[in-house]
Amino acid sequence: MSIATELVEIIFKDLTLTFKEKQLLAQNFKKLNLPKHSLLLEAGQQVYDQYFVADGCLRTYYIDPDGKEHTVQFAIEDWWISDYTAFFSSSNAVMNIECIQDATLFKISKKDMELLYLKIPKLESFFRKKMERAFASFQKRIISNLAQSASERYLNFVNSYPNIEQNVKNYHIASYLGITTQSLSRIRKDLVKA
Amino acid sequence: MSIATELVEIIFKDLTLTFKEKQLLAQNFKKLNLPKHSLLLEAGQQVYDQYFVADGCLRTYYIDPDGKEHTVQFAIEDWWISDYTAFFSSSNAVMNIECIQDATLFKISKKDMELLYLKIPKLESFFRKKMERAFASFQKRIISNLAQSASERYLNFVNSYPNIEQNVKNYHIASYLGITTQSLSRIRKDLVKA
DNA sequence: CAAAAAAATTGACCTATGGTAATAAATCAA
DNA sequence: TTGATTTATTACCATAGGTCAATTTTTTTG
Known part of the structure; x- marks a missing residue:
């Protein structure tokens, strides 16, 4: 059948589904191609959808009142992404979602x-x-923020997202770790030395 | 019927349930009374249960390799508590859960x-x-940790948990905010001045 | 490929928060 | 109630990480 059906077999590959069920699912998903640098979602917008990342790399970030960006989440192949707070409560987005690499999504x-x-x-x-699982991983992140130094958090990050460094800029990582790009730069220098 | 049935009507008061269903639920919950200062869960233990707080106040905290405590979550009346990472994945607890006040729980x-x-x-x-909802609130906390100063986080906390301050020690709050008790003390002094 | 733009690094200095220690205040227990 | 213990405050100094600004490196684009 259609591409959507195929994709449903990727998204829900761990589920045993009847043909009817797969069809039903396929009817409800919509394919989306987005170029690098495009915005999938902007703060203030209504959030109707969640997205499955079939290919590419995106990030969710919050812009604080001083205009500083804070990366909440990266998403690569096989992850789901949205402003979930807004998605769940049918309220307006506080987050932005940006394509870091050309992306294929199913919404x-x-x-x-x-x-x-x-x-x-x-x-x-x-x-x-x-x-x-998402809840558990957020909890780990909260603990990491509370208990670890910037350089420990960086090492932690590199471990948790081993393949992401080719895709993202240093300032994305810095804003995920809650530090400046300058600090990240110094941390990396020190790690090379040690 | 039993106390358990009554309680089920509190826990699941927002659900429309048949008598049979209520009975079934009541059979699966166990009541628990715990005194102040007792430990409901210790790091390393297997986590089989989650707990509904009918009365009292508890906190979940992580002890880092330096022996420092980091409060991940407070729970009062009407909240659920556990080491959810361990609970979900049937692994061993990394967290501790302590009764801050005498508590009545249903597990x-x-x-x-x-x-x-x-x-x-x-x-x-x-x-x-x-x-x-829990996911959304953790996400808010992550953003707050990334974007706000210690005193902003404190004000935020006081707003989110308006009735909790009578129950908890300052060092609990400090360890939740990711600062020392000394810093919290200074922050409060400055807030009075301003 | 060259020029322009974006990103990363480095240095000098600054600030918020941490660490240690002493003291004061509050709570607990006999 | 009082002495003991726990918790909170304050002061002084240390430090991780921030800010600003200049420079280098990398990436993009015509």
């Missing part, structure tokens, strides 16, 4: 999602478990 | 929970939505 709206949960209960399990 | 194991999800699908929705 689905919250409304369709909730309908699908009713029709395919194992889908709700699937996303509950995803949420649980 | 349920992950195993029983998963079985209940199958028997009562709206339960899965219920917890998925809880997870979504």
Whole structure:
């Protein structure tokens, strides 16, 4: 069948689904191609959708009142991305989402999602478990922020996202770690020395 | 019926449940009374359960390699608490959970929970939505850590947990904010002045 | 390929927060 | 109630990381 059906087999490859169910899913996803540097979402917009990253690299970031950017999350192949706070509560985005590399995404709206949960209960399990993992990883990040120095957090980051460094700028990493690019630069210099 | 049934009506008061379903739930929850200062969970232990706080105040904290405590979460009436990273992944706790005030809890194991999800699908929705809110609040905390100064974070905290200050020590708050008690003390002094 | 733009590095200095230690205040327990 | 213990405050100095500004390196684009 269509590309969408194929993709559904990637997105939900861990689920055992009937042909009917796959079809139903495929009908609800929409493919999206975005070039590098484009914005998928801007603060203030209504958030209807969440996105599955089939290919490429994106980041979610918050712009604070001083105009400084803070990267909340990177997303590569096989990750989901959105402004989830806004997505869940059907409120307006506070985050921005930018393509760091050309990206292929599959989107689905919250409304369709909730309908699908009713029709395919194992889908709700699937996303509950995803949420649980995302929750756990955010918790790890909070602990890391509380307990570790900037250079420890950097090493931590490099470990957790081993393949991401080719894709992202240093200032993306710095804004994820909560430090300036200058500090990151010094940290890297010191690590080479040591 | 039993106290457990009553409690289930508190825990799941927002759900429309049949008598049978309530009974089923009540059978799976166990009541727990804990005195102030007792440990509900210690790092290293297997985590089988999550806990609903019917009364009292608890905190989840991580002890880093230097022996410093970092408070990840407070829980008062109507909140759920556990080392969720361990609970979800059935691994050992990295966190400790302590009663800050005498507490009444209702616990349920992950195993029983998963079985209940199958028997009562709206339960899965219920917890998925809880997870979504918890995820969103963790995300807010990450942003707050990245974008705000210690005193901004403190004001933020006081706003988010308006009734908690009577229950907790300053060093609990400091360890939640990622600062020393001395810094918190200075921040409070400056706020009085301003 | 060259010029322009963007990103990264470095240096000098600054500031918020940490560490240590002493003291004061609050809480607990006999 | 009082003495003991825990918690909070304050002062003084140390330090990680920030700011500003100049320079170098890398990437982009015509």
